[in-house]
Amino acid sequence: MSAALASPTRGKGRRLSRSTEFQRVYRQGRSKANRYLVLYSFARGDGADEDSRFGVSVGRKIGNAVIRNRVKRTIREALDQLEPNMADGLDYVVLARPDIVELLERDGMHGVRDSLSELISAGQ
Numbered sequence: 001m002s003a004a005l006a007s008p009t010r011g012k013g014r015r016l017s018r019s020t021e022f023q024r025v026y027r028q029g030r031s032k033a034n035r036y037l038v039l040y041s042f043a044r045g046d047g048a049d050e051d052s053r054f055g056v057s058v059g060r061k062i063g064n065a066v067i068r069n070r071v072k073r074t075i076r077e078a079l080d081q082l083e084p085n086m087a088d089g090l091d092y093v094v095l096a097r098p099d100i101v102e103l104l105e106r107d108g109m110h111g112v113r114d115s116l117s118e119l120i121s122a123g124q
Contacts, residue, residue: 014051014052015054016053016054016055016091021053021055021091022057022093025041025042025091025092025093029042029091030042032119034118034119036096036100036103036112037096037097037115037116038094038097038119039092039093039094039116039119039120040092040095041090041091041123042091042092043089044090044091045089051088052083052088052091053092054079054091054093054094055091055092055094056076056093056094056096058075061098062096063101067101071096072096074109074112075094077109078109078112078113079094082113082116086120100112
């Protein structure tokens with residue numbers, strides 16, 4: 001992957017990667033949803049001044065692997081752009097719903113970012 005395509009603001013260290021981390025956010029966190037996405041947030045409590053961590057979940061109902069990976073990349077890019085508006089010390093999990101493919105084809109990155117922004121502002 002070239003340096004131009006890599007995210008300059010958030011590395012892999014700021015992602016949720018373990019199943020137990022995702023389960024904790026699902027079970028103990030709060031959720032907001034719209035037609036395209038579900039945003040779960042959970043206050044870690046292990047140091048509220050730490051940066052937020054993010055996880056993205058895209059199920060098989062979304063489409064084949066190529067489509068799922070495109071959806072994940074787009075959501076991660078939207079999270080990078082919206083990160084300054086998000087509170088520190090939280091774990092976030094974004095769950096994609098099947099209609100996200102329609103939104104991505106119709107409005108592209110802007111539609112996904114606007115949908116995610118709507119959920120972030122509703123959750124704060």
